Amino acid sequence: MKHFAGIDVGSLTAKAVVIDENNRILGSHIMPVGQDSLAAGMNAYAQALVKAGLKKEDVAAVVSTGYSRKRFTEATMQKTEISCHARGVSVVFPKVATLIDVGGQDSKAMKIGKDGKVLDFAMNDKCAAGTGRFVDVMAHALNLTLGGLSDAALSFKEELTLSSTCTVFGESEVISLLSQGQSVPDISWAIIKSIADRLVSLVKRVGIEQDIAMSGGMAKNRALVSRLEDRIGFDIHVPGEPQIMGAFGAAVIAKGE
Amino acid sequence: MTKFRVSETMKEMMASYYLEAKNAAYNHVPVAWITSGGPVEFLHAMGVIPVYPENYAPMCSITRVSKDLIEVSEAAGYSSDLCSYARTDIGADMTQGGPILGLPKPDMLIVGTNICHTVVKWFEVHARKYNVPLFIIDMPYLHDGMTKEAINYVVGQFEAFKTFLATTLKRPFEEEKFREALFLAAQVSELWEKVLAMGKKRPSPLNSFDTFIHLAPIVTLRGTQRAVDYYTQFYNELEELTAQGFGSVPDEKIRLLWDNLPIWYKIKYLSEFFAQHKAAFVVSTYTNSWAAIQGNIDTDHALEELARAYLSPYINRDFKYRIDYLVRLIEEFSLDGIVFHSDRSCKPYSLGQYMIKEEVTKRTGKPGLIIEADMNDPRVFSDAQFETRAEAFLEGLEK
Numbered sequence: 051m052k053h054f055a056g057i058d059v060g061s062l063t064a065k066a067v068v069i070d071e072n073n074r075i076l077g078s079h080i081m082p083v084g085q086d087s088l089a090a091g092m093n094a095y096a097q098a099l100v101k102a103g104l105k106k107e108d109v110a111a112v113v114s115t116g117y118s119r120k121r122f123t124e125a126t127m128q129k130t131e132i133s134c135h136a137r138g139v140s141v142v143f144p145k146v147a148t149l150i151d152v153g154g155q156d157s158k159a160m161k162i163g164k165d166g167k168v169l170d171f172a173m174n175d176k177c178a179a180g181t182g183r184f185v186d187v188m189a190h191a192l193n194l195t196l197g198g199l200s201d202a203a204l205s206f207k208e209e210l211t212l213s214s215t216c217t218v219f220g221e222s223e224v225i226s227l228l229s230q231g232q233s234v235p236d237i238s239w240a241i242i243k244s245i246a247d248r249l250v251s252l253v254k255r256v257g258i259e260q261d262i263a264m265s266g267g268m269a270k271n272r273a274l275v276s277r278l279e280d281r282i283g284f285d286i287h288v289p290g291e292p293q294i295m296g297a298f299g300a301a302v303i304a305k306g307e
Numbered sequence: 308m309t310k311f312r313v314s315e316t317m318k319e320m321m322a323s324y325y326l327e328a329k330n331a332a333y334n335h336v337p338v339a340w341i342t343s344g345g346p347v348e349f350l351h352a353m354g355v356i357p358v359y360p361e362n363y364a365p366m367c368s369i370t371r372v373s374k375d376l377i378e379v380s381e382a383a384g385y386s387s388d389l390c391s392y393a394r395t396d397i398g399a400d401m402t403q404g405g406p407i408l409g410l411p412k413p414d415m416l417i418v419g420t421n422i423c424h425t426v427v428k429w430f431e432v433h434a435r436k437y438n439v440p441l442f443i444i445d446m447p448y449l450h451d452g453m454t455k456e457a458i459n460y461v462v463g464q465f466e467a468f469k470t471f472l473a474t475t476l477k478r479p480f481e482e483e484k485f486r487e488a489l490f491l492a493a494q495v496s497e498l499w500e501k502v503l504a505m506g507k508k509r510p511s512p513l514n515s516f517d518t519f520i521h522l523a524p525i526v527t528l529r530g531t532q533r534a535v536d537y538y539t540q541f542y543n544e545l546e547e548l549t550a551q552g553f554g555s556v557p558d559e560k561i562r563l564l565w566d567n568l569p570i571w572y573k574i575k576y577l578s579e580f581f582a583q584h585k586a587a588f589v590v591s592t593y594t595n596s597w598a599a600i601q602g603n604i605d606t607d608h609a610l611e612e613l614a615r616a617y618l619s620p621y622i623n624r625d626f627k628y629r630i631d632y633l634v635r636l637i638e639e640f641s642l643d644g645i646v647f648h649s650d651r652s653c654k655p656y657s658l659g660q661y662m663i664k665e666e667v668t669k670r671t672g673k674p675g676l677i678i679e680a681d682m683n684d685p686r687v688f689s690d691a692q693f694e695t696r697a698e699a700f701l702e703g704l705e706k
């Protein structure tokens with residue numbers, strides 16, 4: 051049996067996945083990128099190999115992806131995370147036609163054709179509004195963990211609106227809402243709504259077509275997925291571990307080469 | 308970027324053009340600053356040297372000084388939302404900076420609004436500083452195709468422009484020389500069109516990064532014999548190259564259209580990036596605009612024809628026209644897709660691109676990519692963000 055690997059080093063986290071010929075995930079690992087993206091990627095890869103009980107020599111091909119993809123000169127090939135997320139998710143959900151990948155710095159909406167081929171895509175412009183970074187900063191301001199912010203948002207009572215989509219101004223707005231005595235769940239929900247609104251207009255640029263799926267670390271934010279489903283009007287399929295879909299897709303692409 | 312034999316000729320020609328302009332005052336020759344879509348034939352008729360802030364601004368960008376010049380004008384209070392050509396030019400004027408240490412002092416300023424209205428306010432700044440007359444030729448945006456009214460409206464202003472020149476220069480307007488300039492300008496535009504049509508060849512002997520550079524003479528020297536000679540030479544060289552099967556992008560696999568202005572300070576990087584991916588820009592709406600300015604001079608209605616020509620550039624046309632035009636180019640140039648540069652500075656060019664892209668894809672099945680950048684302000688460009696978007700787009704085009 052041959053083995054393949056994908057390494058996805060994004061703007062915030064490094065992910066690695068090792069698969070077999072049947073696309074079965076044998077080992078995976080997620081860790082923060084930190085200062086050195088190459089080291090983080092190699093580290094994540096080493097951990098994924100350990101979990102799979104394999105050695106580097108057992109792996110037939112590796113594809114690197116994500117912002118730092120070009121640093122992995124040892125990789126068999128480099129592909130953008132757009133192609134990789136699309137490929138990975140289409141293995142998990144073969145009927146996917148629209149995919150939303152929201153990571154730390156970028157949000158992407160993709161229109162997907164047969165075999166996970168990307169027909170069209172849209173990306174946020176150069177600004178962290180509508181990305182994971184926005185939520186991370188807000189969670190920090192509210193003194194919550196990421197899961198905590200999502201849970202809090204789901205128990206909101208009153209509809210508040212965050213007027214700023216800018217991360218910097220948004221943070222000061224959150225602090226002033228707190229000082230006005232607004233509750234943490236209500237503010238959390240306002241944050242989720244603001245980011246969901248940005249994402250909906252992004253998805254509309256490529257057109258909303260069923261089935262719809264979501265990947266990237268932000269797909270773990272249950273409040274966000276639920277708000278997006280309400281706004282779009284359809285169910286959103288989320289893979290068991292959405293954050294590693296880019297690395298998984300990269301491994302699947304490695305197999306094809 | 309491709310090294311042509313004529314590339315050297317162009318360098319020499321542009322150098323002597325700027326030298327003449329710089330020495331104009333010494334030689335008692337009047338200088339006019341004029342916008343890129345301004346009707347330069349009138350100036351040539353009167354022996355006025357036209358000088359283009361919109362040519363000098365990209366020169367500053369390519370030589371990597373636009374950022375510093377932009378910072379100068381921003382520090383003086385000009386908004387960062389203002390077109391970066393204006394910010395570069397005003398900064399260059401304030402400091403007498405850039406590759407030729409500032410443009411020669413103008414004797415008059417000529418604005419055509421067939422590109423945008425920013426140019427009006429921008430040239431007004433210069434008019435106040437230099438205390439010279441400013442002549443504005445209002446060329447209305449064609450919301451609904453070419454109309455007789457628009458043409459007549461512009462013809463009226465062309466007549467007034469003749470009077471303005473005669474009054475300002477205190478000598479009669481030279482109709483004979485005007486006819487000659489019209490004749491030469493029409494010839495140049497026709498030659499430029501033929502040069503650009505070489506992009507239809509597969510592989511294409513030239514690409515848009517080449518034509519962006521070789522655009523300089525048609526912008527600055529349209530209406531002169533020099534420009535006619537130059538593009539004749541260029542065209543002949545291209546014919547030779549195609550006969551040898553030469554492609555400007557080695558192993559050309561993907562054929563693309565570039566929409567909007569170039570990203571000047573990144574032109575070398577972009578040219579290498581796309582060449583590495585075997586993608587050639589074989590046509591661009593931007594360079595095509597100077598082929599559109601093509602007056603028919605074999606007529607008694609030369610001014611009408613000239614007005615029609617100057618109203619024609621892509622940037623002055625409505626969205627429906629733009630969509631039909633792009634669809635036609637996809638067909639004519641056998642394109643695989645379109646790259647839309649969404650230019651933060653140039654609102655009239657960038658407005659509507661998302662919708663245009665969607666419509667064109669719907670009609671042709673050919674995808675588009677939008678790149679957010681700016682033609683002259685390098686602070687807006689991020690290599691990593693660009694590469695992710697562009698590579699994803701090219702991965703989708705791989706056959």
Ligand SMILES: Nc1ncnc2c1ncn2[C@@H]1O[C@H](COP(=O)(O)OP(=O)(O)OP(=O)(O)O)[C@@H](O)[C@H]1O
Nearest residue numbers: 060061062063153154155156182196266267268270
């Ligand atoms: N358990 C969780 N609950 C909610 N959100 C989470 C959780 N874990 C991670 N996230 C979100 O995921 C984001 C990171 O996602 P991901 O790892 O996909 O980003 P990336 O690939 O590094 O970034 P990019 O693709 O933009 O370069 C974080 O900003 C965080 O908001």
Ligand code: SF4
Nearest residue numbers: 390422423425652653
């Ligand atoms: S770049 Fe656009 S906004 Fe700037 S002067 Fe040219 S047409 Fe006007």
Ligand SMILES: [Mg+2]
Nearest residue numbers: 060131153296
């Ligand atoms: Mg990612």
